[in-house]
Amino acid sequence: MTTDTELLIIDDESEIIIEVNTDVEVLEAAAQGPRGPQGIPGPAGGATTVMVGAAPISGHAAVALGADGLLIYADCTNPAHLGAVLGVVANAYSPGDLAVVQTDFDLTHAGWAFATGPIFAGAGGALVQALPPGALFAQVLGYALSATRIHIDVQPPIAIV
Numbered sequence: 001m002t003t004d005t006e007l008l009i010i011d012d013e014s015e016i017i018i019e020v021n022t023d024v025e026v027l028e029a030a031a032q033g034p035r036g037p038q039g040i041p042g043p044a045g046g047a048t049t050v051m052v053g054a055a056p057i058s059g060h061a062a063v064a065l066g067a068d069g070l071l072i073y074a075d076c077t078n079p080a081h082l083g084a085v086l087g088v089v090a091n092a093y094s095p096g097d098l099a100v101v102q103t104d105f106d107l108t109h110a111g112w113a114f115a116t117g118p119i120f121a122g123a124g125g126a127l128v129q130a131l132p133p134g135a136l137f138a139q140v141l142g143y144a145l146s147a148t149r150i151h152i153d154v155q156p157p158i159a160i161v
Contacts, residue, residue, distance in 0.1 A: 046104030046152075050086065052093045059092040060109050061125035062141055063101055071099050073125030076135040085121050085139050087154050105152045106145070114144035136160055 043049055050063075053070035057063060062074035064084040071093075074085040087103040114129060119142045122128035123135075127150070131138055139157035142150045 043100045047100050047102050048086070049098045050101055052095055052097045052099050054095050056095060057089055057093045057099060058125065059090055060107065060112075060127065061089055062121040062127055063087065063089055063099070063125065064121075071101070074121045075123050075125070076121050076131060076137055076139065077123050079136050081121075082137045082157055082159060085141070085154070085157065088127065088141055088152050102152045103154045106149065107142075107152055108149045110148055112144075112148045112150070114147055114150065116144050116146070118143055119150050131160075 050065065050071045051069075053066055053068065053072050055072065057071060057073065063071050063086055064074040064081045065086055066072040066084075067080065071086075071089075075081050087101045088105075088107065089099050089101055090105070090107055091100070093099040112127075117129060118140045119127050119129060120131055121139045121141055123132045127141065129144070137157045137159050140153075140155040142152040142154070144150050
């Protein structure tokens with residue numbers, strides 16, 4: 001199959017004429033190739049993997065995507081983190097590790113003493129039930145089901161004006 005297209009543009013003010021000729025010929029219709037090799041397994045549903053930035057990340061912390069695309073502690077007092085908070089990590093990670101960030105998950109920690117209700121992203125990766133002074137946004141990351149158990153269910157942030 002051959003298609004010839006001719007385009008003629010005339011601009012009266014500057015007297016420019018542009019002529020374009022395009023020939024397209026289909027040699028053969030393509031068929032789908034063979035299936036490729038299986039990749040490495042990803043995280044369970046409700047999670048994603050992100051590379052950790054220059055600083056290590058502690059477990060049971062709120063995390064955000066930094067300007068460099070790497071994982072950092074989430075901070076509700078940092079305006080750059082509005083819309084950048086991803087979720088919560090259950091484990092600790094070293095710089096350069098691929099961290100599993102949970103967005104829909106039940107998480108238990110014996111050191112918590114939450115009251116039932118919403119859990120927010122605080123300052124420096126903290127999971128809090130009351131926003132710290134200077135908070136620029138509120139973002140629910142989950143809900144305390146008991147004093148030591150939360151359900152991660154990340155919600156959109158709300159800017160504090």
